[in-house]
Amino acid sequence: MAAVLVTRPVRLPLEPVLKALAVAACYYVAGRLGLLGRVVVEGVVVTPIWPPTGVAVAALLVYGVRVWPGIALGSFLVIASLTTPQVGTLVTVAGNTAGPLCAMWFLRRVGFRLDISRLRDGLALVLGGLGAMLVSSTAGVGLQVLGGGLESGEFWSVWLAWWVGDAMGVLLVTPLLLVVVGAAGRLRRAGWTEMACLGLTAVILLPVAALSRMSLLFLVFPLLIWAALRFQLAGSMACALFASVLTTFEANAQRGAFQNLSAVEVMVKLQAFNGATALTALLLSAMVAEQRATRRSVQNACNELGEVLEHLAAGETPPGSAASHAADTHADDRTAPPSGPHPDR
Structure with missing residues:
Protein backbone atom coordinates (compact mmCIF):
# COMPACT_ATOMS: atom_id res chain seq x y z
CA MET A 1 0.00 0.00 0.00
CA GLY A 185 -18.09 47.61 1.74
CA ARG A 186 -16.72 49.05 -1.47
CA LEU A 187 -17.89 51.91 -3.61
CA ARG A 188 -20.40 50.88 -6.23
CA ARG A 189 -19.06 50.85 -9.76
CA ALA A 190 -22.33 52.26 -11.00
CA GLY A 191 -23.17 55.89 -10.40
CA TRP A 192 -19.84 57.51 -11.22
CA THR A 193 -21.68 60.68 -12.19
CA GLU A 194 -23.35 60.89 -8.81
CA MET A 195 -20.04 60.12 -7.12
CA ALA A 196 -18.39 62.97 -8.98
CA CYS A 197 -21.22 65.29 -7.97
CA LEU A 198 -20.80 64.23 -4.34
CA GLY A 199 -17.06 64.87 -4.46
CA LEU A 200 -17.49 68.25 -6.10
CA THR A 201 -20.13 69.24 -3.57
CA ALA A 202 -17.87 68.19 -0.71
CA VAL A 203 -14.94 70.18 -2.08
CA ILE A 204 -17.10 73.31 -2.35
CA LEU A 205 -19.40 72.95 0.66
CA LEU A 206 -17.00 71.78 3.37
CA PRO A 207 -14.55 74.71 3.13
CA VAL A 208 -17.48 77.12 3.11
CA ALA A 209 -18.93 75.49 6.24
CA ALA A 210 -15.57 75.55 8.04
CA LEU A 211 -14.40 79.00 6.94
CA SER A 212 -17.65 80.89 7.38
CA ARG A 213 -17.85 83.14 10.43
CA MET A 214 -21.56 82.41 10.72
CA SER A 215 -20.89 78.92 12.08
CA LEU A 216 -22.31 76.91 9.19
CA LEU A 217 -20.83 73.58 10.26
CA PHE A 218 -24.29 72.02 10.30
CA LEU A 219 -24.21 72.06 6.47
CA VAL A 220 -21.89 69.06 6.64
CA PHE A 221 -24.60 66.68 7.87
CA PRO A 222 -26.85 66.68 4.76
CA LEU A 223 -23.73 65.78 2.79
CA LEU A 224 -22.99 62.90 5.16
CA ILE A 225 -26.55 61.64 4.83
CA TRP A 226 -26.32 61.74 1.04
CA ALA A 227 -23.01 59.84 1.09
CA ALA A 228 -24.29 57.22 3.54
CA LEU A 229 -27.53 56.56 1.66
CA ARG A 230 -25.92 56.26 -1.75
CA PHE A 231 -22.37 55.03 -1.10
CA GLN A 232 -22.63 53.63 2.44
CA LEU A 233 -19.46 53.25 4.50
CA ALA A 234 -16.86 54.23 1.89
CA GLY A 235 -18.55 57.48 0.90
CA SER A 236 -19.75 58.61 4.31
CA MET A 237 -16.48 57.97 6.16
CA ALA A 238 -14.41 59.67 3.44
CA CYS A 239 -16.59 62.77 3.71
CA ALA A 240 -16.52 62.66 7.52
CA LEU A 241 -12.73 62.40 7.65
CA PHE A 242 -12.29 65.23 5.14
CA ALA A 243 -14.68 67.45 7.09
CA SER A 244 -13.02 66.69 10.43
CA VAL A 245 -9.49 67.28 9.17
CA LEU A 246 -10.43 70.55 7.48
CA THR A 247 -12.30 71.77 10.54
CA THR A 248 -9.40 70.81 12.81
CA PHE A 249 -6.96 72.99 10.87
CA GLU A 250 -9.39 75.89 10.93
CA ALA A 251 -9.87 75.46 14.68
CA ASN A 252 -6.12 75.47 15.30
CA ALA A 253 -5.85 78.72 13.35
CA GLN A 254 -8.94 80.06 15.17
CA ARG A 255 -10.57 81.10 11.93
CA GLY A 256 -14.12 80.86 10.62
CA ALA A 257 -16.52 79.33 13.13
CA PHE A 258 -13.73 79.22 15.76
CA GLN A 259 -12.82 82.89 15.68
CA ASN A 260 -12.77 84.89 18.94
CA LEU A 261 -13.09 81.75 21.10
CA SER A 262 -10.93 80.72 24.02
CA ALA A 263 -8.72 77.65 23.79
CA VAL A 264 -11.17 75.60 25.88
CA GLU A 265 -14.15 76.71 23.79
CA VAL A 266 -12.31 75.85 20.58
CA MET A 267 -11.47 72.37 21.84
CA VAL A 268 -15.00 71.67 23.08
CA LYS A 269 -16.63 72.89 19.86
CA LEU A 270 -14.17 71.02 17.66
CA GLN A 271 -14.44 67.73 19.51
CA ALA A 272 -18.25 67.97 19.60
CA PHE A 273 -18.30 68.50 15.83
CA ASN A 274 -15.84 65.67 15.13
CA GLY A 275 -17.75 63.29 17.38
CA ALA A 276 -21.12 64.12 15.84
CA THR A 277 -19.67 63.79 12.35
CA ALA A 278 -18.08 60.40 13.03
CA LEU A 279 -21.17 58.98 14.74
CA THR A 280 -23.51 60.19 12.01
CA ALA A 281 -21.42 58.76 9.18
CA LEU A 282 -20.63 55.45 10.87
CA LEU A 283 -24.01 54.56 12.36
CA LEU A 284 -26.09 55.76 9.42
CA SER A 285 -24.00 53.86 6.86
CA ALA A 286 -24.16 50.70 9.02
CA MET A 287 -27.94 51.05 9.30
CA VAL A 288 -28.29 51.48 5.53
CA ALA A 289 -26.09 48.44 4.87
CA GLU A 290 -28.15 46.34 7.27
CA GLN A 291 -31.43 47.37 5.67
CA ARG A 292 -30.11 46.61 2.19
CA ALA A 293 -28.92 43.18 3.31
CA THR A 294 -32.35 42.47 4.82
CA ARG A 295 -34.06 43.57 1.62
CA ARG A 296 -31.82 41.28 -0.45
CA SER A 297 -32.63 38.34 1.83
CA VAL A 298 -36.37 38.99 1.52
CA GLN A 299 -36.06 39.34 -2.26
CA ASN A 300 -34.20 36.03 -2.53
CA ALA A 301 -36.83 34.30 -0.39
CA CYS A 302 -39.61 35.73 -2.58
CA ASN A 303 -37.85 34.52 -5.73
CA GLU A 304 -37.49 31.00 -4.33
CA LEU A 305 -41.13 30.96 -3.26
CA GLY A 306 -42.18 32.11 -6.75
CA GLU A 307 -40.26 29.24 -8.34
CA VAL A 308 -41.91 26.73 -6.00
CA LEU A 309 -45.39 28.07 -6.85
CA GLU A 310 -44.66 27.89 -10.57
CA HIS A 311 -43.69 24.22 -10.30
CA LEU A 312 -46.76 23.43 -8.19
CA ALA A 313 -49.06 25.17 -10.68
CA ALA A 314 -47.56 23.09 -13.51
CA GLY A 315 -48.14 19.87 -11.56
CA GLU A 316 -44.44 19.25 -11.08
CA THR A 317 -42.53 18.55 -7.91
CA PRO A 318 -40.40 21.57 -7.07
CA PRO A 319 -36.68 20.74 -7.34
CA GLY A 320 -34.93 20.67 -4.01
CA SER A 321 -38.12 20.09 -2.03
CA ALA A 322 -38.68 17.23 0.42
CA ALA A 323 -41.21 15.55 -1.90
CA SER A 324 -38.77 15.72 -4.81
CA HIS A 325 -36.01 14.22 -2.68
CA ALA A 326 -38.29 11.40 -1.53
CA ALA A 327 -39.37 10.66 -5.11
CA ASP A 328 -35.77 10.54 -6.28
CA THR A 329 -34.86 8.19 -3.45
CA HIS A 330 -37.79 5.89 -4.27
CA ALA A 331 -36.81 5.81 -7.94
CA ASP A 332 -33.25 4.95 -7.04
CA ASP A 333 -34.44 2.08 -4.85
CA ARG A 334 -36.48 0.64 -7.70
CA THR A 335 -33.68 0.83 -10.23
CA ALA A 336 -30.91 -0.38 -7.93
CA PRO A 337 -29.80 -4.01 -8.41
CA PRO A 338 -30.75 -6.40 -5.60
CA SER A 339 -28.11 -6.92 -3.00
CA GLY A 340 -26.82 -10.24 -1.82
CA PRO A 341 -25.73 -13.41 -3.67
CA HIS A 342 -27.96 -14.84 -6.45
CA PRO A 343 -29.20 -18.43 -5.88
CA ASP A 344 -27.78 -20.96 -8.29
CA ARG A 345 -30.24 -22.79 -10.57
Whole structure:
Protein backbone atom coordinates (compact mmCIF):
# COMPACT_ATOMS: atom_id res chain seq x y z
CA MET A 1 0.00 0.00 0.00
CA ALA A 2 1.44 3.31 -1.05
CA ALA A 3 1.94 5.94 1.62
CA VAL A 4 -0.11 9.10 1.33
CA LEU A 5 1.94 12.24 1.64
CA VAL A 6 0.04 15.23 3.00
CA THR A 7 1.56 18.54 1.97
CA ARG A 8 0.79 21.77 3.77
CA PRO A 9 1.68 25.26 2.66
CA VAL A 10 4.79 26.45 4.42
CA ARG A 11 4.61 30.00 5.69
CA LEU A 12 7.80 31.92 5.80
CA PRO A 13 8.81 32.95 9.33
CA LEU A 14 9.50 36.42 7.97
CA GLU A 15 5.83 37.02 7.17
CA PRO A 16 4.81 38.16 10.70
CA VAL A 17 7.94 40.30 10.91
CA LEU A 18 7.25 42.00 7.58
CA LYS A 19 3.62 42.65 8.56
CA ALA A 20 4.71 44.13 11.88
CA LEU A 21 7.24 46.38 10.14
CA ALA A 22 4.60 47.49 7.65
CA VAL A 23 2.23 48.33 10.51
CA ALA A 24 5.01 50.27 12.25
CA ALA A 25 5.68 52.27 9.09
CA CYS A 26 1.98 53.04 8.60
CA TYR A 27 1.65 53.98 12.28
CA TYR A 28 4.61 56.35 12.04
CA VAL A 29 3.37 58.03 8.85
CA ALA A 30 -0.12 58.40 10.32
CA GLY A 31 1.42 59.87 13.48
CA ARG A 32 3.41 62.44 11.56
CA LEU A 33 0.30 63.43 9.62
CA GLY A 34 -1.71 63.67 12.83
CA LEU A 35 0.91 65.93 14.40
CA LEU A 36 0.29 68.49 11.67
CA GLY A 37 -2.91 69.41 13.52
CA ARG A 38 -1.49 69.18 17.03
CA VAL A 39 -2.41 71.56 19.80
CA VAL A 40 -0.80 72.21 23.16
CA VAL A 41 -3.06 71.78 26.19
CA GLU A 42 -1.48 72.71 29.52
CA GLY A 43 1.98 72.21 27.99
CA VAL A 44 1.18 68.71 26.63
CA VAL A 45 1.01 68.01 22.90
CA VAL A 46 -2.33 66.44 21.89
CA THR A 47 -4.18 66.07 18.61
CA PRO A 48 -7.94 66.41 18.04
CA ILE A 49 -7.70 63.41 15.69
CA TRP A 50 -4.98 60.81 16.29
CA PRO A 51 -4.94 58.59 13.14
CA PRO A 52 -2.44 55.99 14.47
CA THR A 53 -5.08 54.51 16.78
CA GLY A 54 -7.28 53.86 13.77
CA VAL A 55 -4.33 52.29 11.94
CA ALA A 56 -3.55 50.08 14.96
CA VAL A 57 -7.11 48.83 15.46
CA ALA A 58 -7.57 48.11 11.74
CA ALA A 59 -4.25 46.23 11.59
CA LEU A 60 -5.15 44.09 14.59
CA LEU A 61 -8.59 43.28 13.16
CA VAL A 62 -7.22 42.32 9.75
CA TYR A 63 -3.86 40.68 10.59
CA GLY A 64 -4.37 39.53 14.17
CA VAL A 65 -2.56 39.98 17.46
CA ARG A 66 0.84 39.10 16.01
CA VAL A 67 1.35 42.61 14.63
CA TRP A 68 1.29 44.28 18.06
CA PRO A 69 5.11 44.75 18.07
CA GLY A 70 4.65 46.93 14.98
CA ILE A 71 2.25 49.15 16.91
CA ALA A 72 4.70 49.47 19.78
CA LEU A 73 7.59 50.24 17.42
CA GLY A 74 5.57 52.83 15.52
CA SER A 75 4.50 54.51 18.74
CA PHE A 76 8.10 54.64 19.96
CA LEU A 77 9.28 56.18 16.68
CA VAL A 78 6.61 58.87 16.81
CA ILE A 79 7.56 59.82 20.37
CA ALA A 80 11.25 59.76 19.47
CA SER A 81 10.57 62.21 16.64
CA LEU A 82 9.20 64.71 19.19
CA THR A 83 11.50 64.31 22.17
CA THR A 84 14.39 62.28 23.53
CA PRO A 85 13.07 58.87 24.69
CA GLN A 86 13.26 58.24 28.41
CA VAL A 87 12.23 55.46 30.75
CA GLY A 88 8.73 56.87 31.02
CA THR A 89 8.41 56.62 27.24
CA LEU A 90 7.95 52.88 27.63
CA VAL A 91 4.82 53.49 29.70
CA THR A 92 3.33 55.68 26.97
CA VAL A 93 4.25 53.10 24.33
CA ALA A 94 2.65 50.36 26.43
CA GLY A 95 -0.53 52.41 26.78
CA ASN A 96 -0.65 53.19 23.06
CA THR A 97 -0.30 49.47 22.35
CA ALA A 98 -2.69 48.21 25.02
CA GLY A 99 -5.54 50.51 23.95
CA PRO A 100 -5.92 49.06 20.43
CA LEU A 101 -5.44 45.54 21.80
CA CYS A 102 -8.33 46.09 24.22
CA ALA A 103 -10.46 47.44 21.36
CA MET A 104 -9.72 44.37 19.23
CA TRP A 105 -10.49 42.00 22.13
CA PHE A 106 -13.81 43.71 22.78
CA LEU A 107 -14.82 43.74 19.12
CA ARG A 108 -14.05 40.05 18.72
CA ARG A 109 -15.98 39.16 21.85
CA VAL A 110 -19.13 40.89 20.60
CA GLY A 111 -18.94 39.30 17.14
CA PHE A 112 -17.85 42.37 15.20
CA ARG A 113 -17.90 41.99 11.41
CA LEU A 114 -15.20 43.69 9.40
CA ASP A 115 -17.66 44.77 6.71
CA ILE A 116 -19.65 46.77 9.32
CA SER A 117 -22.86 45.62 7.62
CA ARG A 118 -25.01 45.79 10.76
CA LEU A 119 -25.99 48.55 13.12
CA ARG A 120 -24.60 46.52 16.01
CA ASP A 121 -21.19 46.53 14.30
CA GLY A 122 -21.22 50.33 14.19
CA LEU A 123 -22.28 50.54 17.82
CA ALA A 124 -19.61 48.01 18.81
CA LEU A 125 -16.91 50.08 17.11
CA VAL A 126 -18.13 53.20 18.91
CA LEU A 127 -18.15 51.49 22.31
CA GLY A 128 -14.84 49.75 21.66
CA GLY A 129 -13.15 52.94 20.52
CA LEU A 130 -14.45 55.07 23.37
CA GLY A 131 -13.81 52.42 26.02
CA ALA A 132 -10.43 51.08 24.95
CA MET A 133 -8.89 54.50 24.44
CA LEU A 134 -9.37 55.14 28.16
CA VAL A 135 -6.31 52.94 28.61
CA SER A 136 -3.97 54.91 26.37
CA SER A 137 -5.13 58.33 27.56
CA THR A 138 -4.93 57.40 31.24
CA ALA A 139 -1.46 55.91 30.84
CA GLY A 140 -0.11 58.87 28.86
CA VAL A 141 -1.54 61.67 31.02
CA GLY A 142 -1.01 59.79 34.27
CA LEU A 143 2.68 59.50 33.42
CA GLN A 144 2.86 63.27 32.94
CA VAL A 145 1.35 63.83 36.40
CA LEU A 146 3.59 61.29 38.13
CA GLY A 147 6.66 62.66 36.39
CA GLY A 148 5.91 66.19 37.56
CA GLY A 149 5.43 67.61 34.10
CA LEU A 150 1.73 68.23 34.74
CA GLU A 151 -0.14 69.47 37.79
CA SER A 152 -2.83 67.22 39.21
CA GLY A 153 -5.43 69.96 38.71
CA GLU A 154 -4.66 69.98 34.97
CA PHE A 155 -5.15 66.24 34.61
CA TRP A 156 -8.76 66.19 33.42
CA SER A 157 -8.47 68.80 30.68
CA VAL A 158 -5.44 67.11 29.13
CA TRP A 159 -6.89 63.63 29.67
CA LEU A 160 -10.15 64.56 27.92
CA ALA A 161 -8.33 66.02 24.91
CA TRP A 162 -6.07 62.95 24.68
CA TRP A 163 -8.96 60.48 25.03
CA VAL A 164 -11.19 62.17 22.46
CA GLY A 165 -8.33 62.44 19.97
CA ASP A 166 -7.54 58.72 20.25
CA ALA A 167 -11.21 57.78 20.02
CA MET A 168 -11.74 59.96 16.93
CA GLY A 169 -8.84 58.18 15.29
CA VAL A 170 -10.65 54.86 15.73
CA LEU A 171 -14.07 56.12 14.65
CA LEU A 172 -12.86 58.02 11.57
CA VAL A 173 -9.82 56.09 10.32
CA THR A 174 -10.53 52.43 11.14
CA PRO A 175 -13.70 52.09 9.01
CA LEU A 176 -12.02 53.81 6.06
CA LEU A 177 -9.00 51.51 6.27
CA LEU A 178 -11.27 48.46 6.38
CA VAL A 179 -12.79 49.72 3.13
CA VAL A 180 -9.34 50.23 1.58
CA VAL A 181 -8.13 46.69 2.37
CA GLY A 182 -11.40 45.25 1.06
CA ALA A 183 -12.75 43.98 4.39
CA ALA A 184 -15.69 46.41 4.39
CA GLY A 185 -18.09 47.61 1.74
CA ARG A 186 -16.72 49.05 -1.47
CA LEU A 187 -17.89 51.91 -3.61
CA ARG A 188 -20.40 50.88 -6.23
CA ARG A 189 -19.06 50.85 -9.76
CA ALA A 190 -22.33 52.26 -11.00
CA GLY A 191 -23.17 55.89 -10.40
CA TRP A 192 -19.84 57.51 -11.22
CA THR A 193 -21.68 60.68 -12.19
CA GLU A 194 -23.35 60.89 -8.81
CA MET A 195 -20.04 60.12 -7.12
CA ALA A 196 -18.39 62.97 -8.98
CA CYS A 197 -21.22 65.29 -7.97
CA LEU A 198 -20.80 64.23 -4.34
CA GLY A 199 -17.06 64.87 -4.46
CA LEU A 200 -17.49 68.25 -6.10
CA THR A 201 -20.13 69.24 -3.57
CA ALA A 202 -17.87 68.19 -0.71
CA VAL A 203 -14.94 70.18 -2.08
CA ILE A 204 -17.10 73.31 -2.35
CA LEU A 205 -19.40 72.95 0.66
CA LEU A 206 -17.00 71.78 3.37
CA PRO A 207 -14.55 74.71 3.13
CA VAL A 208 -17.48 77.12 3.11
CA ALA A 209 -18.93 75.49 6.24
CA ALA A 210 -15.57 75.55 8.04
CA LEU A 211 -14.40 79.00 6.94
CA SER A 212 -17.65 80.89 7.38
CA ARG A 213 -17.85 83.14 10.43
CA MET A 214 -21.56 82.41 10.72
CA SER A 215 -20.89 78.92 12.08
CA LEU A 216 -22.31 76.91 9.19
CA LEU A 217 -20.83 73.58 10.26
CA PHE A 218 -24.29 72.02 10.30
CA LEU A 219 -24.21 72.06 6.47
CA VAL A 220 -21.89 69.06 6.64
CA PHE A 221 -24.60 66.68 7.87
CA PRO A 222 -26.85 66.68 4.76
CA LEU A 223 -23.73 65.78 2.79
CA LEU A 224 -22.99 62.90 5.16
CA ILE A 225 -26.55 61.64 4.83
CA TRP A 226 -26.32 61.74 1.04
CA ALA A 227 -23.01 59.84 1.09
CA ALA A 228 -24.29 57.22 3.54
CA LEU A 229 -27.53 56.56 1.66
CA ARG A 230 -25.92 56.26 -1.75
CA PHE A 231 -22.37 55.03 -1.10
CA GLN A 232 -22.63 53.63 2.44
CA LEU A 233 -19.46 53.25 4.50
CA ALA A 234 -16.86 54.23 1.89
CA GLY A 235 -18.55 57.48 0.90
CA SER A 236 -19.75 58.61 4.31
CA MET A 237 -16.48 57.97 6.16
CA ALA A 238 -14.41 59.67 3.44
CA CYS A 239 -16.59 62.77 3.71
CA ALA A 240 -16.52 62.66 7.52
CA LEU A 241 -12.73 62.40 7.65
CA PHE A 242 -12.29 65.23 5.14
CA ALA A 243 -14.68 67.45 7.09
CA SER A 244 -13.02 66.69 10.43
CA VAL A 245 -9.49 67.28 9.17
CA LEU A 246 -10.43 70.55 7.48
CA THR A 247 -12.30 71.77 10.54
CA THR A 248 -9.40 70.81 12.81
CA PHE A 249 -6.96 72.99 10.87
CA GLU A 250 -9.39 75.89 10.93
CA ALA A 251 -9.87 75.46 14.68
CA ASN A 252 -6.12 75.47 15.30
CA ALA A 253 -5.85 78.72 13.35
CA GLN A 254 -8.94 80.06 15.17
CA ARG A 255 -10.57 81.10 11.93
CA GLY A 256 -14.12 80.86 10.62
CA ALA A 257 -16.52 79.33 13.13
CA PHE A 258 -13.73 79.22 15.76
CA GLN A 259 -12.82 82.89 15.68
CA ASN A 260 -12.77 84.89 18.94
CA LEU A 261 -13.09 81.75 21.10
CA SER A 262 -10.93 80.72 24.02
CA ALA A 263 -8.72 77.65 23.79
CA VAL A 264 -11.17 75.60 25.88
CA GLU A 265 -14.15 76.71 23.79
CA VAL A 266 -12.31 75.85 20.58
CA MET A 267 -11.47 72.37 21.84
CA VAL A 268 -15.00 71.67 23.08
CA LYS A 269 -16.63 72.89 19.86
CA LEU A 270 -14.17 71.02 17.66
CA GLN A 271 -14.44 67.73 19.51
CA ALA A 272 -18.25 67.97 19.60
CA PHE A 273 -18.30 68.50 15.83
CA ASN A 274 -15.84 65.67 15.13
CA GLY A 275 -17.75 63.29 17.38
CA ALA A 276 -21.12 64.12 15.84
CA THR A 277 -19.67 63.79 12.35
CA ALA A 278 -18.08 60.40 13.03
CA LEU A 279 -21.17 58.98 14.74
CA THR A 280 -23.51 60.19 12.01
CA ALA A 281 -21.42 58.76 9.18
CA LEU A 282 -20.63 55.45 10.87
CA LEU A 283 -24.01 54.56 12.36
CA LEU A 284 -26.09 55.76 9.42
CA SER A 285 -24.00 53.86 6.86
CA ALA A 286 -24.16 50.70 9.02
CA MET A 287 -27.94 51.05 9.30
CA VAL A 288 -28.29 51.48 5.53
CA ALA A 289 -26.09 48.44 4.87
CA GLU A 290 -28.15 46.34 7.27
CA GLN A 291 -31.43 47.37 5.67
CA ARG A 292 -30.11 46.61 2.19
CA ALA A 293 -28.92 43.18 3.31
CA THR A 294 -32.35 42.47 4.82
CA ARG A 295 -34.06 43.57 1.62
CA ARG A 296 -31.82 41.28 -0.45
CA SER A 297 -32.63 38.34 1.83
CA VAL A 298 -36.37 38.99 1.52
CA GLN A 299 -36.06 39.34 -2.26
CA ASN A 300 -34.20 36.03 -2.53
CA ALA A 301 -36.83 34.30 -0.39
CA CYS A 302 -39.61 35.73 -2.58
CA ASN A 303 -37.85 34.52 -5.73
CA GLU A 304 -37.49 31.00 -4.33
CA LEU A 305 -41.13 30.96 -3.26
CA GLY A 306 -42.18 32.11 -6.75
CA GLU A 307 -40.26 29.24 -8.34
CA VAL A 308 -41.91 26.73 -6.00
CA LEU A 309 -45.39 28.07 -6.85
CA GLU A 310 -44.66 27.89 -10.57
CA HIS A 311 -43.69 24.22 -10.30
CA LEU A 312 -46.76 23.43 -8.19
CA ALA A 313 -49.06 25.17 -10.68
CA ALA A 314 -47.56 23.09 -13.51
CA GLY A 315 -48.14 19.87 -11.56
CA GLU A 316 -44.44 19.25 -11.08
CA THR A 317 -42.53 18.55 -7.91
CA PRO A 318 -40.40 21.57 -7.07
CA PRO A 319 -36.68 20.74 -7.34
CA GLY A 320 -34.93 20.67 -4.01
CA SER A 321 -38.12 20.09 -2.03
CA ALA A 322 -38.68 17.23 0.42
CA ALA A 323 -41.21 15.55 -1.90
CA SER A 324 -38.77 15.72 -4.81
CA HIS A 325 -36.01 14.22 -2.68
CA ALA A 326 -38.29 11.40 -1.53
CA ALA A 327 -39.37 10.66 -5.11
CA ASP A 328 -35.77 10.54 -6.28
CA THR A 329 -34.86 8.19 -3.45
CA HIS A 330 -37.79 5.89 -4.27
CA ALA A 331 -36.81 5.81 -7.94
CA ASP A 332 -33.25 4.95 -7.04
CA ASP A 333 -34.44 2.08 -4.85
CA ARG A 334 -36.48 0.64 -7.70
CA THR A 335 -33.68 0.83 -10.23
CA ALA A 336 -30.91 -0.38 -7.93
CA PRO A 337 -29.80 -4.01 -8.41
CA PRO A 338 -30.75 -6.40 -5.60
CA SER A 339 -28.11 -6.92 -3.00
CA GLY A 340 -26.82 -10.24 -1.82
CA PRO A 341 -25.73 -13.41 -3.67
CA HIS A 342 -27.96 -14.84 -6.45
CA PRO A 343 -29.20 -18.43 -5.88
CA ASP A 344 -27.78 -20.96 -8.29
CA ARG A 345 -30.24 -22.79 -10.57
